[in-house]
Amino acid sequence: xxxxxxxCIVDDDDIYQFTVIKTIKALNLAKKIIAFSDGxxxxxxxxxxxxxxxxxxxxxxxxxxMPIMDGFQFMEEYIKIKPKLxxxxxxxxxxxxxxxxxxxxxxxxxxxxDYIIKPIxxxxxxxxxxxxxxxxxxx
Amino acid sequence: MSPNVNAEIIAVIAxxxxxxxxxxxxxxxxxxxxxxxxxxGSKKSDSFLLKEEIENFKRxxxxxxxxxxxxxxxxxILAEHDxxxxxxxxxxxxxxxxxxxxxxxxxxxxENGKSNGYIRIIRDITDQKKVERDLLRKxxxxxxxxxxxxxxxxxxxxxTDNVKWSSNLYNIFExxxxxxxxxxxxxxxxxxxxxxxxxxSFEKSKQDKHFYDLLHHIKLDSGKIKIIQLLGExxxxxxxxxxxxxxxxxxxxxxxxxxxxxxxxxxxxxxAMVIVNEKxxxxxINKQAEKLFGYSIGELLDQPVELLLPERYINAxxxxxxxxxxxxxxxxxxxxxxxxxxxKHGREIPIQISLSPLKTEEGVLVSAAVRDITFxxxxxxxxxxxxxxxxxxxxxxxxxxxxxxxxAHITSHNLRAPVSNLNSLLEFYKDAETTxxxxxxxxxxxxxxxxxxxxxxxxxxxxxxxxxxSKNIELLSFEEILSKTKEIxxxxxxxxxxxxxxxxxxxxxxxxSKVYLESIFLNLVSNAIKYKAEDKTPEIxxxxxxxxxxxxxxxxxxxxxxxxxxxxxxxxxxxKVFHRHPDAKGVGLFMTKVQVEAMxxxxxxxxxxxxxxxxxxxxxx
Numbered sequence: 230x231x232x233x234x235x236x237c238i239v240d241d242d243d244i245y246q247f248t249v250i251k252t253i254k255a256l257n258l259a260k261k262i263i264a265f266s267d268g269x270x271x272x273x274x275x276x277x278x279x280x281x282x283x284x285x286x287x288x289x290x291x292x293x294x295m296p297i298m299d300g301f302q303f304m305e306e307y308i309k310i311k312p313k314l315x316x317x318x319x320x321x322x323x324x325x326x327x328x329x330x331x332x333x334x335x336x337x338x339x340x341x342x343d344y345i346i347k348p349i350x351x352x353x354x355x356x357x358x359x360x361x362x363x364x365x366x367x368x
Numbered sequence: 369m370s371p372n373v374n375a376e377i378i379a380v381i382a383x384x385x386x387x388x389x390x391x392x393x394x395x396x397x398x399x400x401x402x403x404x405x406x407x408x409g410s411k412k413s414d415s416f417l418l419k420e421e422i423e424n425f426k427r428x429x430x431x432x433x434x435x436x437x438x439x440x441x442x443x444x445i446l447a448e449h450d451x452x453x454x455x456x457x458x459x460x461x462x463x464x465x466x467x468x469x470x471x472x473x474x475x476x477x478x479e480n481g482k483s484n485g486y487i488r489i490i491r492d493i494t495d496q497k498k499v500e501r502d503l504l505r506k507x508x509x510x511x512x513x514x515x516x517x518x519x520x521x522x523x524x525x526x527x528t529d530n531v532k533w534s535s536n537l538y539n540i541f542e543x544x545x546x547x548x549x550x551x552x553x554x555x556x557x558x559x560x561x562x563x564x565x566x567x568x569s570f571e572k573s574k575q576d577k578h579f580y581d582l583l584h585h586i587k588l589d590s591g592k593i594k595i596i597q598l599l600g601e602x603x604x605x606x607x608x609x610x611x612x613x614x615x616x617x618x619x620x621x622x623x624x625x626x627x628x629x630x631x632x633x634x635x636x637x638x639x640a641m642v643i644v645n646e647k648x649x650x651x652x653i654n655k656q657a658e659k660l661f662g663y664s665i666g667e668l669l670d671q672p673v674e675l676l677l678p679e680r681y682i683n684a685x686x687x688x689x690x691x692x693x694x695x696x697x698x699x700x701x702x703x704x705x706x707x708x709x710x711x712k713h714g715r716e717i718p719i720q721i722s723l724s725p726l727k728t729e730e731g732v733l734v735s736a737a738v739r740d741i742t743f744x745x746x747x748x749x750x751x752x753x754x755x756x757x758x759x760x761x762x763x764x765x766x767x768x769x770x771x772x773x774x775x776a777h778i779t780s781h782n783l784r785a786p787v788s789n790l791n792s793l794l795e796f797y798k799d800a801e802t803t804x805x806x807x808x809x810x811x812x813x814x815x816x817x818x819x820x821x822x823x824x825x826x827x828x829x830x831x832x833x834x835x836x837x838s839k840n841i842e843l844l845s846f847e848e849i850l851s852k853t854k855e856i857x858x859x860x861x862x863x864x865x866x867x868x869x870x871x872x873x874x875x876x877x878x879x880x881s882k883v884y885l886e887s888i889f890l891n892l893v894s895n896a897i898k899y900k901a902e903d904k905t906p907e908i909x910x911x912x913x914x915x916x917x918x919x920x921x922x923x924x925x926x927x928x929x930x931x932x933x934x935x936x937x938x939x940x941x942x943x944k945v946f947h948r949h950p951d952a953k954g955v956g957l958f959m960t961k962v963q964v965e966a967m968x969x970x971x972x973x974x975x976x977x978x979x980x981x982x983x984x985x986x987x988x989x
Contacts, residue, residue, distance in 0.1 A: 242785055242789065244786075244789040244792075244815065245789055248793060296944070296954075325785035326784070347785065347788040348789070348791050
């Protein structure tokens with residue numbers, strides 16, 4: 230597996246952070262993994278690194294329920310800064326919520342590639358990377 | 369004509385056999401204007417008579433005495449027959465004017481029987497003639513009027529049973545004017561169906577010496593049936609005995625037909641109809657109205673219409689009625705208002721009324737179509753009741769639904785997350801190769817299980833709160849609750865130097881659950897201290913108010929505040945935190961809301977970042 234991709238995990242649940250990071254590392258999927266415990270922290274990081282492509286993530290696994298700024302609020306802000314970003318970023322919404330209200334809402338946001346219900350499985354992480362490679366080849 | 373006003377003036381004019389005037393008295397002078405000197409010995413009677421009247425006079429005499437010619441001296445003829453003549457003459461006066469006179473011609477004779485001229489006596493009867501003419505004319509007018517009004521008049525001499533009819537009465541009864549009338553003529557035409565009523569009424573009229581008006585049918589020889597109305601008067605002599613009955617008789621067939629048609633229409637109306645005159649007196653009602661109000665027409669005739677209204681409307685109605693008669697037009701009564709009538713037994717009936725003016729010869733009448741809407745009202749009430757209970761049910765269901773949704777949300781977010789973590793950890797644990805790794809993972813297990821336990825405990829508590837609604841309600845003093853809160857929080861208060869003030873004067877006590885109220889105070893006051901602004905000393909002000917009979921309690925602080933635009937919706941959600949505070953767990957406000965709502969109240973928040981927050985509790989009534 231080519232360790233070309235920067236992973237970003239935005240989730241306030243540190244146990245979840247621990248398990249996902251551990252899985253990504255075990256599968257050897259990422260070049261770099263960064264983690265934030267709420268949307269605001271992640272947003273601040275992106276704004277600081279607008280043009281630093283090597284710092285910016287290729288993939289964001291975004292939780293919905295977080296303090297300060299939740300997943301949807303983060304998406305609102307992300308859409309605002311997206312035109313300034315020099316890099317294409319793929320966003321997955323990852324939540325323990327099976328609430329259809331949340332799922333429908335996420336599907337309406339075109340910047341969100343898919344909605345994944347926790348716990349995220351190894352196969353799901355692998356296919357995320359496979360898709361990124363395919364898209365890279367198309368470009 | 370003024371000098372002739374005195375009817376006593378009589379002219380006496382004597383003539384000779386040759387018709388030469390021989391005597392001309394002063395009366396003649398006055399009436400004719402000639403002096404005796406002008407007339408006596410020279411003039412003949414033709415000087416003051418009209419030629420054609422003399423001719424007529426002669427023709428009459430010729431007819432009377434069967435003479436073949438009129439070439440004779442009329443005075444001689446009268447003398448020959450020893451007769452006299454009295455008739456009307458037109459007298460030509462000296463000034464050329466004329467007057468009508470009654471004149472008698474009497475031949476004069478000597479004792480030997482020889483003719484000695486004649487005497488003419490003249491009386492002015494102009495006035496009499498005028499009266500006569502007037503009378504004739506009046507009679508004609510009366511006749512005409514009777515024809516137009518289809519009316520006649522009659523006289524019955526009760527002693528001789530002699531009957532007189534006016535000419536139009538003959539027309540009405542289609543009887544030939546020459547027919548001899550008797551007492552029975554009229555009775556023979558009375559319709560068989562009405563005979564008994566009419567005879568009885570006539571007998572009673574004679575007995576009571578008062579004429580009872582009659583309205584009945586007559587059947588004529590042609591087979592035609594008419595309706596006539598008889599009005600009359602009974603005349604008595606000085607002893608009080610009935611001598612005569614006089615009266616009128618009118619053919620009212622057409623009016624009655626119109627009336628019958630009108631009544632038919634009235635009866636066929638689906639609504640109760642009440643017809644009222646300008647004075648508000650009932651003139652006519654139909655069967656439906658009799659049924660609706662329980663009165664018979666006899667009981668309501670000429671009674672004020674307000675009899676059919678409940679007392680509370682009577683004054684206002686009289687005014688409305690007057691206004692209506694000023695500008696009568698078809699309209700609904702009391703549009704938009706609930707109207708009631710009252711029946712004979714005092715029962716109120718919900719009604720709907722339409723008014724319509726009716727112009728008649730008796731003035732403007734108003735017809736009121738009254739519709740009983742008891743049934744509609746009952747149906748309406750049932751619908752309103754049903755709507756009310758549906759709304760109540762909807763409210764209850766909405767609350768239950770919200771609670772269920774809350775619970776589903778909590779299960780989805782707050783329970784699934786730790787469980788999925790446990791699953792992930794379990795997989796790592798299975799794959800763990802070193803003991804160290806397993807120990808580390810076990811620590812993570814502990815942390816998740818601890819979190820899960822606390823979430824479950826909160827949920828159980830919340831569910832318990834929702835179930836235990838009105839238990840353990842007691843009279844509580846806000847002051848006492850606050851001082852207990854201060855005791856519990858004394859550590860934080862001292863550490864932060866927080867200032868807590870209050871004003872409970874508007875409502876110092878409340879009936880509430882002690883446990884909840886203590887919990888509400890503890891959560892809100894401790895939050896205010898916990899989320900204090902870094903550069904400020906916390907200041908908390910608690911105030912009790914009453915608004916529209918509802919008790920309110922507000923907690924105002926000068927702390928960090930909350931971004932309501934961002935977090936407004938979820939501020940009272942479980943495990944929602946808005947500050948990066950180590951102790952923020954998102955349980956306090958959640959439990960506070962659950963407790964307030966369980967007691968039927970509401971909690972709201974106003975907040976400004978870096979300014980502070982105001983939490984307001986609106987207690988249930």
